[in-house]
Amino acid sequence: MKRKHQRLLFTCICLLLFSGAVVVVVHALQENLLYFYTPLQLQQTDKPLGHKMRLGGQVQKGSFQQNGDAIFFTVADGAAEVRVVYTGALPDLFGEGRGVVAEGLWQGGTFQATRILAKHDERYMPPEAAVSAQEPAS
Amino acid sequence: MITRLGHLSLVMSGSLALITMLWCGGAYLIGASSSVQTRVRWLATSLILQFWGVALSFLSLLYAFGTCDFQVLSVALNAHIDAPLLYRVSAAWSTHEGSMLLWAFLQTAYGAAYLLCRPLVYSGYQQRFLSVFNVLNGCVLLFVLLTANPLVSLDFSPHMTGRGLNPLLENPLLAIHPPILYMGYIGLIVPYVSALAQCAFPGRERYWAGHLRPWALWSWTFLSAGIALGSLWAYEELGWGGWWFWDPVENAALIPWLLATSLIHILGVLQRSALFPLAARIFALSGFVMSVAGTFLVRAGMVSSVHAFAQDAARGRLILCFLIVLTGAAFWQLIAYYSKVRPPLLQAPRNSYVRLMRVLAVGFGSLAILVALGTFYPLLHLTLTGKDISISPSFYNALFLPCFVIVCLVMGLGSAQVWRPGKGYTQTLLSMAVVAGSVFWWVWMFVPQAQCLYAFTLGAGAWILLTSARALTAGVRRIPMVGAHMAVGICLISGAVEQQGLQQKTVCLQPGVAQEVGSLRMRLDATLRESARQFERRRVCITVMQGSDSCVLEPAQRFYPLHQARTSEVALWRRLWGDLQVVWMPSLGSDEETSEAVVGVSWHPMIAGLWTGGAVLALCGFLAFCFACRRLQAPR
Numbered sequence: 001m002k003r004k005h006q007r008l009l010f011t012c013i014c015l016l017l018f019s020g021a022v023v024v025v026v027h028a029l030q031e032n033l034l035y036f037y038t039p040l041q042l043q044q045t046d047k048p049l050g051h052k053m054r055l056g057g058q059v060q061k062g063s064f065q066q067n068g069d070a071i072f073f074t075v076a077d078g079a080a081e082v083r084v085v086y087t088g089a090l091p092d093l094f095g096e097g098r099g100v101v102a103e104g105l106w107q108g109g110t111f112q113a114t115r116i117l118a119k120h121d122e123r124y125m126p127p128e129a130a131v132s133a134q135e136p137a138s
Numbered sequence: 139m140i141t142r143l144g145h146l147s148l149v150m151s152g153s154l155a156l157i158t159m160l161w162c163g164g165a166y167l168i169g170a171s172s173s174v175q176t177r178v179r180w181l182a183t184s185l186i187l188q189f190w191g192v193a194l195s196f197l198s199l200l201y202a203f204g205t206c207d208f209q210v211l212s213v214a215l216n217a218h219i220d221a222p223l224l225y226r227v228s229a230a231w232s233t234h235e236g237s238m239l240l241w242a243f244l245q246t247a248y249g250a251a252y253l254l255c256r257p258l259v260y261s262g263y264q265q266r267f268l269s270v271f272n273v274l275n276g277c278v279l280l281f282v283l284l285t286a287n288p289l290v291s292l293d294f295s296p297h298m299t300g301r302g303l304n305p306l307l308e309n310p311l312l313a314i315h316p317p318i319l320y321m322g323y324i325g326l327i328v329p330y331v332s333a334l335a336q337c338a339f340p341g342r343e344r345y346w347a348g349h350l351r352p353w354a355l356w357s358w359t360f361l362s363a364g365i366a367l368g369s370l371w372a373y374e375e376l377g378w379g380g381w382w383f384w385d386p387v388e389n390a391a392l393i394p395w396l397l398a399t400s401l402i403h404i405l406g407v408l409q410r411s412a413l414f415p416l417a418a419r420i421f422a423l424s425g426f427v428m429s430v431a432g433t434f435l436v437r438a439g440m441v442s443s444v445h446a447f448a449q450d451a452a453r454g455r456l457i458l459c460f461l462i463v464l465t466g467a468a469f470w471q472l473i474a475y476y477s478k479v480r481p482p483l484l485q486a487p488r489n490s491y492v493r494l495m496r497v498l499a500v501g502f503g504s505l506a507i508l509v510a511l512g513t514f515y516p517l518l519h520l521t522l523t524g525k526d527i528s529i530s531p532s533f534y535n536a537l538f539l540p541c542f543v544i545v546c547l548v549m550g551l552g553s554a555q556v557w558r559p560g561k562g563y564t565q566t567l568l569s570m571a572v573v574a575g576s577v578f579w580w581v582w583m584f585v586p587q588a589q590c591l592y593a594f595t596l597g598a599g600a601w602i603l604l605t606s607a608r609a610l611t612a613g614v615r616r617i618p619m620v621g622a623h624m625a626v627g628i629c630l631i632s633g634a635v636e637q638q639g640l641q642q643k644t645v646c647l648q649p650g651v652a653q654e655v656g657s658l659r660m661r662l663d664a665t666l667r668e669s670a671r672q673f674e675r676r677r678v679c680i681t682v683m684q685g686s687d688s689c690v691l692e693p694a695q696r697f698y699p700l701h702q703a704r705t706s707e708v709a710l711w712r713r714l715w716g717d718l719q720v721v722w723m724p725s726l727g728s729d730e731e732t733s734e735a736v737v738g739v740s741w742h743p744m745i746a747g748l749w750t751g752g753a754v755l756a757l758c759g760f761l762a763f764c765f766a767c768r769r770l771q772a773p774r
Contacts, residue, residue, distance in 0.1 A: 032533035
């Protein structure tokens with residue numbers, strides 16, 4: 001009987017630990033979720049949102065400014081624009097007219113970015129290469 | 139011509155796989171009278187022929203890239219006449235299609251290698267192994283032929299210089315990174331198929347574990363090397379010296395690594411004492427399943443990551459189908475095995491070694507589940523609610539790191555098991571615990587801004603190093619295990635010190651004037667401009683002085699006109715106790731020469747320890763592989 005009680009106790013402790021772990025993990029997951037916003041969605045709220053988020057869109061041409069440490073640019077998605085402020089190194093593929101994802105906080109009027117991600121699409125083909133590939137060999 | 143030959147041989151391999159699949163499947167269903175012997179022989183020949191076919195086509199692809207045969211579409215899009223040979227050839231596997239052909243090549247190679255290494259035994263296990271392997275080959279070859287064929291050629295031969303590789307990928311580390319990582323990922327297929335076959339034909343567990351262990355060690359070594367190389371590339375290329383971002387693609391490599399680590403330990407226990415057969419099967423099966431899941435993640439374009447290939451939902455659906463079939467087969471066989479054999483689930487552990495291994499299996503399994511949860515949850519959320527989310531790195535830092543450090547404490551105890559029979563075991567162990575504990579207490583109390591986790595990590599690293607160092611005296615046979623454990627300890631300590639001691643600053647340097655930056659003095663000497671065949675390069679020459687040492691660093695910016703892309707070259711001053719990284723950040727969009735330079739300076743203490751630890755880890759894995767092979771060949 002004692003063996004059976006031992007196993008029961010062991011199973012109960014395991015279940016308790018397991019549910020505790022599940023609670024901790026789910027809580028951490030909820031706290032660290034980063035929602036993805038477009039400039040249009042951010043424009044609709046004027047007050048600063050307390051949680052970190054991601055903002056995605058295109059860097060508007062001519063909007064890039066650098067003032068010593070601080071970097072300013074505008075992210076647009078065709079319907080709205082958001083001004084972004086960032087301190088730090090920009091990834092190599094960052095450029096005006098290119099896609100960008102900024103991670104940070106919405107301060108109400110500007111987006112304070114803590115991380116910038118830029119991606120290169122392998123299907124992007126510059127016009128010259130596309131034209132020459134179409135011409136048949138003479 | 140050669141590529142047409144390559145294409146043809148690929149088609150033939152694919153059809154051979156299909157034919158063999160249909161023939162064996164048909165024979166099984168009909169209950170034909172052909173013996174196991176004929177079927178095994180036919181399967182073995184088929185697998186070897188498939189390997190030769192795919193090898194021929196892969197070599198023809200490499201040849202096309204090496205000679206810049208622009209009639210092949212893949213070459214036209216990714217190679218450039220002026221690129222060095224290494225980047226021309228590595229472009230072969232940096233696209234989706236080329237990397238899938240690399241996958242097919244390595245998979246068929248593993249099949250042929252298995253046949254080379256094992257004597258051909260005519261048994262149910264062997265037949266099941268070979269036929270399942272053949273089915274998997276068929277699936278991958280079909281996928282490559284129908285959706286991801288890199289050997290597709292144009293009708294004409296265009297006169298062009300080629301578009302060239304994405305400039306970010308032109309780095310020697312990244313050139314060899316895919317083959318090494320894929321060797322690890324795909325190496326896990328042998329444990330998968332082997333576990334499937336062993337579920338159907340259980341018996342001779344110790345023999346099975348002994349023969350599977352070298353395969354598991356081989357793929358574990360390559361996974362470790364691949365992950366370390368990827369981190370090194372990120373550190374040297376991406377600026378600001380980050381080496382781990384909890385990016386979905388990085389996690390996709392970490393999960394199989396964690397499962398493979400569990401596998402090599404559990405197989406050791408199974409070989410020694412015939413315990414945990416079910417756990418061994420679970421880890422073997424889940425390793426390859428998570429490899430394919432990681433592939434799905436990277437190629438389906440559903441998660442935003444800087445590393446991902448271009449989006450294509452159709453590819454993703456096919457890989458998802460393959461993944462579902464793999465997982466379904468694994469669950470089915472596991473349930474069949476459990477209901478047939480009923481292995482004991484919760485045995486009383488015989489000794490502390492078995493107890494430790496159980497904790498390790500649970501620990502690493504949980505870590506793998508945790509990382510998988512964080513990596514795949516955004517995908518789940520997207521499918522269920524349509525909202526795009528991502529998990530920030532602090533989730534992993536808060537949960538994974540403490541659990542990993544606790545598992546490492548157990549690892550230290552594992553090293554201690556090696557010198558257990560010696561006298562004074564308990565006293566030595568206690569004194570080592572006291573030393574590690576005092577390291578923890580001293581760092582927490584007296585190092586400024588030290589958090590509990592940082593002190594805990596350093597204490598755990600000290601504990602591992604102490605217990606493993608003592609284990610070095612146990613004999614040559616133990617060196618791989620002890621070395622690998624010490625390497626993990628070194629990585630823990632270096633990683634923690636680097637993260638804690640990281641300092642970054644942005645300074646604006648004026649030419650000719652030496653500026654104080656922290657404890658350094660930096661002076662901008664010149665801004666130079668030069669052009670190479672594919673790119674234009676602008677660099678700044680900076681002299682950095684610290685005490686009596688000085689170094690000239692030349693961070694640069696490259697501009698590739700064909701891609702309209704910039705990449706930056708980071709300048710590194712590698713010193714004994716850390717690295718100094720200098721990145722030049724010229725103002726975007728302004729091409730005019732300004733006399734001043736804005737640079738980002740970062741100090742990374744003890745980062746060399748991380749790379750040393752990674753190299754030692756891979757080396758010890760390889761040594762363990764060699765020792766395991768030798769053990770197999772030694773007469774009983």
